[in-house]
Every structure is written in C-alpha cells, then in structure tokens.
Amino acid sequence: MAARVIDGKAVAAAVRERVAGEVAAMPTAPGLATVLVGEDPASAVYVRMKREDSAQVGIESFHHEPAPGEVAELLAELNAEPRINGILLQLPLPDGVDDAEMTALIDPRKDVDGLTPLSAGLLAQGRPGQVPCTPAGVMELLAHAGVELEGAEAVVVGRSQLVGKPLAALLLAANATVTHCHSRTRDLAASCRRADVLIAAAGVPGLITADMVREGATVIDVGTNRTDEGLTGDVDFDGVSGVAGAITPVPGGVGPMTRAMLLVNTVAAAKAQLEAVP
Ligand code: NAD
Numbered sequence: 001m002a003a004r005v006i007d008g009k010a011v012a013a014a015v016r017e018r019v020a021g022e023v024a025a026m027p028t029a030p031g032l033a034t035v036l037v038g039e040d041p042a043s044a045v046y047v048r049m050k051r052e053d054s055a056q057v058g059i060e061s062f063h064h065e066p067a068p069g070e071v072a073e074l075l076a077e078l079n080a081e082p083r084i085n086g087i088l089l090q091l092p093l094p095d096g097v098d099d100a101e102m103t104a105l106i107d108p109r110k111d112v113d114g115l116t117p118l119s120a121g122l123l124a125q126g127r128p129g130q131v132p133c134t135p136a137g138v139m140e141l142l143a144h145a146g147v148e149l150e151g152a153e154a155v156v157v158g159r160s161q162l163v164g165k166p167l168a169a170l171l172l173a174a175n176a177t178v179t180h181c182h183s184r185t186r187d188l189a190a191s192c193r194r195a196d197v198l199i200a201a202a203g204v205p206g207l208i209t210a211d212m213v214r215e216g217a218t219v220i221d222v223g224t225n226r227t228d229e230g231l232t233g234d235v236d237f238d239g240v241s242g243v244a245g246a247i248t249p250v251p252g253g254v255g256p257m258t259r260a261m262l263l264v265n266t267v268a269a270a271k272a273q274l275e276a277v278p
Pocket of ligand 1: 134157158159160161162163164181182183184185188201202203204207222223224225254255256258259
C-alpha cells in the first residue's frame with residue numbers, strides 16, 4: 001500500500017492561522033528584524049519569503065542589509081531595541097564573516113533561529129528555550145501526523161548544528177530511542193532499517209532508498225537539494241512510498257514548516273519579553 005503523504009503545506013497553514021490568532025490578541029505586534037548580508041540570491045529569496053509570512057500573521061518586520069564589517073554593530077543595536085523581539089540573521093554569511101561568531105552576538109532572548117550557544121545548550125540539557133526552526137517544524141509535523149514517539153526507534157541521518165543535532169535532542173526529549181547517523185556511519189542501511197521514525201537530513205539526493213526503510217515506518221525528508229531535475233529530497237520518494245507508512249514530499253513537506261516555525265518562535269520571544277517587563 002502506498003504511504004500516506006504528510007502535507008507540510010497544510011500543517012504550516014494551520015500553524016500560521018494559530019499564530020495570527022495569538023498575534024491579534026497581543027497588546028502590540030511582535031517585531032522581527034531580518035538581517036541579510038551579501039549577494040546570495042537564494043538567501044535574498046528566503047528573507048523575502050520570511051518577511052511576507054510575517055506580514056501575513058501580523059508580525060512587523062524590519063529589514064537590514066549591512067555591509068559585512070557592520071554586522072556586529074547592527075546586532076548590538078537590534079539587541080538593545082525594544083521594538084525588536086526577534087532577530088533573524090540569514091545564514092550562510094559571505095566569506096570573511098563567521099556564521100558562528102556573529103550568531104553568538106544575538107541576545108538569546110531574541111534568538112528566534114535557536115542557534116546561539118545558549119539556546120543550543122538549553123536544548124541539549126532538555127530545558128526550555130528557543131528551538132531551531134527546521135527541527136521544531138519536523139516535531140510539529142510528527143505531532144500533526146499522530147506519530148507516537150514514546151519508546152519509538154528514531155533514526156536521524158545528519159548531525160549539523162542546524163538540523164541533525166537539535167532534532168536528535170528533541171526526539172530524545174520526546175522519549176524516543178535515538179540513533180544518530182552521519183557520513184562516517186559504517187552501515188547506514190542497517191541503522192535506518194531499525195527506524196519507526198526515519199529522518200533524513202544529509203543533503204544527498206536519493207540517499208534513502210526503499211531497501212533501507214522498515215515496512216510502515218514514518219519517513220521525514222529534510223533534504224532540499226537543487227539538481228538538474230529540480231528540487232529533490234534525500235529520500236527516493238517513489239520507491240520509499242511503497243514501503244513506508246507515512247512520508248513527507250519535497251517540496252511541500254518540511255520546507256513550509258521551517259518558515260512557519262519562525263513565526264511561532266517570534267511570538268514566543270515577544271510574549272516572554274512582555275512578561276519580563278516589570
Ligand atoms: P550539512 O551539510 O551541514 O550536514 C549534513 C550532514 O549529513 C552531516 O552531518 C553529514 O555527516 C551527514 N551526511 C552527509 N553525507 C552523508 C551520507 N552519505 N550518509 C550519512 N550521512 C551523511 O547540512 P544541513 O544544513 O544539516 O542540511 C541537510 C539538508 O537539509 C540539506 O539538503 C539542506 O538543504 C536541507 N535543509 C532543509 C531545510 C528545510 O527547511 N527544508 C532547512 C535546513 C536544511
């Protein structure tokens with residue numbers, strides 16, 4: 001039987017509607033600063049989409065395009081600006097400016113991408129904090145799809161700071177038994193076959209094939225790879241659909257959720273800052 005397709009667009013639309021309701025009930029609109037450095041066309045598109053999403057739910061966005069040498073100074077200003085509740089520093093930064101060094105300058109209370117060392121540390125310790133948007137989106141998709149995580153075998157392929165590591169921490173916090181695979185894993189197929197929930201975040205088109213998937217497993221494809229055939233995931237969708245119980249498509253799976261979770265994080269940051277005002 002063909003796998004159920006988990007519709008990320010529909011879940012993201014539901015999340016946006018929920019966020020819009022929360023924003024409407026707040027005394028002031030949350031403010032999101034978007035910071036774009038350099039000339040990368042893909043980054044420019046992502047930032048534009050994030051600003052459009054913000055406008056749609058009532059979040060006010062403030063856009064900045066500093067020169068590489070001005071990023072640190074701008075981040076300090078945005079940290080101090082009460083109108084700004086969240087700061088989105090679009091990565092990767094151009095050569096000569098270090099992603100991790102600049103990210104670490106963001107006030108953790110405004111860290112809506114969840115990538116500062118403090119946010120990563122809180123997540124690793126299983127304490128509340130800002131969670132990176134893509135892993136948060138994957139967890140939301142799993143919840144909407146009704147996937148039981150308690151005691152489940154979860155396999156994560158990829159160990160980046162952005163996706164794989166935070167995702168493994170979230171699955172562990174949800175009481176899954178987590179296996180973490182990466183480029184040096186000896187027998188990837190054998191590890192993947194254990195999975196009730198298999199998450200591919202390697203950036204390798206077609207890495208996960210049907211023979212690597214257990215019958216009835218839930219397969220989440222984070223991969224977003226630009227190939228000659230267009231945008232493809234890390235999962236051989238046609239083959240794996242014949243084995244899995246549920247699967248996300250690319251595009252239309254995790255991508256829309258990543259965008260939606262930025263809005264969730266921005267509202268959460270704004271609420272926390274409102275509550276902190278004496
Ligand atoms: P990355 O390059 O930083 O990390 C890739 C990880 O995959 C590494 O840990 C590496 O060890 C592992 N890996 C690479 N080749 C492998 C192999 N053959 N077998 C097993 N593991 C292997 O990438 P990233 O930033 O984590 O992104 C991963 C993918 O997810 C990319 O395709 C990226 O475009 C996509 N992505 C999508 C979204 C979204 O919103 N949908 C967001 C972020 C990233």
